[in-house]
Amino acid sequence: MQLRQWQSKCIKHALKLYTQQNHFMCLATPGAGKTVMAAELARHLLDAGKIDFVLCFSPSTEVNEGIRATFSKRLNKRFDGLIGSVGNAYTYQSMSSLNSGFWQLLNTHRVMVIMDEVHHLKGHEYANANAWGEEVLVNIQDKAAFTLALSGTPWRSDKAPIVLSRFTEPDNTLHCDFIYGLEQAIADGVCRTPNIALIDNDNIHLNEGDERSVFNSFSSLLNGSSLSYSALLHHPQVMLYVLKLGVEKLSKIRELNQKAGGLIVASSIAHAKQLLSYLVDDLAQSACLVTSHMKKPSKTIEQFRHNNTQWIVSVGMIAEGTDIPRLQVCCHLSRIKTEMHYRQVLGRILRVDASPNQAAWLFTLAEPSLSDFAQRINVDLPETTVVLEHQNTETIDISLPANKYQIESSFNDNATNAVSLELSQSKMREPVTKTRDMEEENNYNLALLGGFKERIVQLFG
Template sequence: MIVLRKWQADCLDKAKAHYQCHRDYFVQATPGSGKTRLAAELAKWLLEEQLIDFVICFAPTREVVAGMQRTFSAVLDQRFGNVIASAGAAYTYQSMEYQQEEFWDIFKKFRVLAIFDEIHHCAGHDPLLSNTWGQQIIRNIQDQATYTLGLSGTPWRSDDLPIALARYSDPEGQLICDYRYDLQSAVNEGVCRAPRITLIDNPLIRLVEEKENTESVRGFSCFSQLLSESPVSYEDLLRHDDILNAVLDIGIHQLSETRHKTPQAGGLVVATDIEHAHQIAAILNAKHQSYVVVTSKTPRAQQLIDRFRHDNTCWIVAVSMISEGTDIQRLSVCCYLSRIRTELHYRQVLGRILRKMGTDDREAWLYVIAEPTLRKYSQRIANDLPEDQSTLQAKKLNDRLTKSHAEHADGNTEGAKESEDNPLSVKEQNGKRELQVTEASLLTLSFSQYYRQYLLSLM
């Protein structure tokens, strides 16, 4: 028998008391802390007390739905899914708008616990200020379900719309949670790994502009200055071979160190799009790293993710596939190379590497380019943790990385193809990586042979 974590047991007790007088229960718990197990235990108690007949779950992706079905089947010790004599089933939010009327009749004819994983995807308190999924909840579940359980690790929305079924203070508009479990508590209690976020910068950047037979050279001391004072974009950096090599070298080195202690440990690279994912995969292949690529266009992507969950492959390169709720415990290193720069997405990606495999599994490593917005989010995460564990340090890379990067800089590699979304692109011409703006203006971007790490030590 698996013993519940302290926060799960405490939250479960409060939910039992809450449901005596109220229908809706909202839980905010940091990603990777075990929200699905909590939900399954609550469902088990309600079924055993004969307070409900069925459990219906909704989640943002098929991968998360499959994980919920596995957990609920194990905890309830009975069938859970679209099979005869099951205790309930789990569905994606996308499936809501395609359900027949007979499906929604379940909420009217039976006593149902409705569970919403990462409910921040569902917006709205009324049909006029709701997205499609929020409208379905308002129309078919809100006043019909016997009980509801809303779960979220990041309970806010980029569009500032209210979250379905949530309550807010008046007039401040602050979300009211029935139970909160933050990252600081999870780290202190050994529930989650301690995140160590490393911001990667370069102190010597040269940008050469050739225009109408003239040449101008500008120097930049960091990526932040480059992005604010030149036409170079953040996505250009993400697609630049030199930068990709530097970030991946750091990640590979850390994963190698981690696998000495935990041989099954794996790494995640979050890519920007399919083309970018294969550019990253080619670099990993050249560095003799085992890997798998999963995107929305990958055949049998879910099977590949499940195989990676249990095998010994070093890296999984993903585009919007290893996201919130995806449970791969052996992931402990992540290179964040996505163009998405929202705090919700950034924190959810961090959550993919916070799940622990054992008592000695204490640290997770996230590597990210020192872009100003991502630096701000990183600092906010540091501020959520104990002050003595949130120091900002600067240090050079070790000799091995410097040598590796210098060797790569001397070779000729195939440049990235032009991005459809950006007028600038990284191309290879005569062994030099160049940012092509127009036919009459050419930008050549070069870096020093070493990068600098700014380590947010969050143990």
Template sequence: MLRSWQKECVELAVKKYAVSDKHFLCQATPGAGKTIMAASLAKTLFDKKMIDRVICFSPSVEVANNIKRTFGKIIGCSFDGSFTAIGASMTYQSLCSIPQSTWDGLSKYRTFFIFDEIHHCSFSQDKSKINTWGERVVFHLQDIATYTLALSGTPWRSDALPIALVNYSDPEGELICDYQYSLSQAIRDNVCREPKIVLVDSNSISDGHETYGSIAEFVKQTHSTYQEVLNNDSALRYLLKLAVLKLSEIRASNSAAGGLVVASSVKHAEMINSLLIEEFNQTSTIVTYLHDNSTQKINTFKSSTEQWIVSVGMISEGTDIPRLQVCCHLSSIKTELYFRQVLGRILRSGKGKIEFAWLFTFAETSLVEFAERINIDIPDSCSYVEMECETILVREDIFRPVTSAKINRDNKSKESLDKLVLGGLTSERGIAYDELLSGCSLSSIQIKSLRTRVIEAFL
């Protein structure tokens, strides 16, 4: 049975297609159930005899396989791309190897193309800026498509380029969606969990010469990098301990609840996995592109009761593991797009009851900004305008003593309730992998007097 928003979206898309407008964009928060909606729309179009074929593209093999299973089940027929199948699910990467004869063959059918996470496909009037996936979508698929459905939970790009098949208002450059289902709506409908973001900071960070009063101050005023914070033994153990305690608390009433750690490199992931097992007595699985059978391990973890899964980029957008409820964002990728995609891995509920999703990360300046505006589905900074980007000044007083004011629904207050007081410790290939070169030797900086701040955006 479809959720209310899925039914509304399907009905609206069919109406739009019926009046000869063949493009439809749905922006729905991560975890809302976009794949089920898309499969239901495809079935409706088949039932109405409006299409002959459906082809789905997505950013990873894991997501493509999930789409294949979901569409096959809902449509009720083969969806393996074979000669007798009515549909296929493949990755955007495969676009590069599809011969022209295939496009010519598809043009003879009424084909419904679905683009999951369409933000992976950029487009620009300047052809030197358009990426290969976007070029294929724009110059090959949109002309032969009978209808298209573009899906995204985070419809913008870190490189600020416009997205293929997407319309923007003129001159504001704001994204124009045919249907939008926000995180606040999903939380209200108990479709998604309410996010709580725990920012770990320090009153005392020393590089051996100077002492700084926050992570933001340290990174800004020294030649050190955020990676040194991620590799710091004291800080890492403190954050992991918070996350382990939170997961244990949740598992007291839900024994299947799991946690995800997004690491910054393979070595970083291996170190974290060892800490979880040896220091915190947790069960944990590591999945990276260098480890064997990672896809199989992800599928096994989905239906197990194992506590943690540690990853570098393999569990990001589109990967569906509903039992994940706690996440440690320990990646060196600091873009709003990636931050929201990681958070999206723990938002999916599906139980129809109030639940919370806990994200733990360090109080690096950009990550603090992203956390503070998480209740804005499409930030103003995501508007696309053909001009040079202005420099955005960041508040430097962001970590003055925290008051007890909460972030309210209309975002008028930018303070949060510091309610997790545990005392101080004194001891876009889609995903960028250049941080793997950084290794993970333990940082020589000293981080003491750690503190936490919890941001609650939907109250």
């Protein structure tokens, strides 16, 4: 398989720098093909006789399976850690369980260590390191023949330093030895052009105890009341409207590409089950669920990667590094509101494949932070963003129960603190489950009476 131009350039630059230093940091936009680049760089070093083994570390077993497959194919050698193999992939979480005999390999042989999504590793010294970062400082730093750090989002939400990283003066920004941004990836045909729809509502009525308030946007609701973003994500009308937009867009894409799929990023397992129910029972979609509580989540992801199911609903299982090129639509309904997570989720729908329709759509609520993240993508795409305001004037065909019912929920799936969210509008079936994942302790009556609207952020319009 021929390398992409950026991969060849990165490998050439890394080989040059490795004559002067043993660490290389590559920033490449999610979906660009960092794993293939890393495998080919390792192959060059193996062929040149500069290393004996390759050890890869990543955040999840799902990512590791992809790493093993890619490295085995590109190196034409076993990559499973068994006798005769040239290396293996491990999770960061497993580092602490690896014994001294394992780490001794770095003292007796020339080992290349590759750290995928390196932003998970915190600290440039023991005093400020997290558990995973400390393992690198103790067992890998100054012992590996070469180290390669990979990331699509080279920062941490807590602004802490990343392990083995260098910083430039005087602004103290992270130094990357090679950068391949989203703008260039789109221009090269490596990544799809993303479109981001920010969903809002202009007439929101909230009863909080004896107090009645009216808001003209989700932003004003969240800033002007004690209602949380998590509670908003669990409002049935909100869930159904976001899902409906995603379903309509995926259906349009599948007119040309019948294999196209969609991803729903949920806030919790209970939330994911409710979203799955809406997809299947209300919107007549084929869908599957993948969570960390399942016995074999990797098998579910692998089946979805190759089958024709329309949607996969996930709780944290398909966020970074998971390669499913047929994903082209995503509904972001997670309560996580960090830019790193936001960009990683967006990256799941940007991988180019051979299908005739390469559209990529991300649907989120117009929550202030998420709106800011959408606009900051413009930093990667200067002078080419087109922002359109679109008002939905049609009557919303999503109704709620005529009789009031209470939705009991809690901050996590097993907690007991309950909240009741009272809704009263026209017909809708009783919910399949009355559990929801919200963080409220008060009772609310929330009615969305206005028209929903979508602000479309078209990148490379």
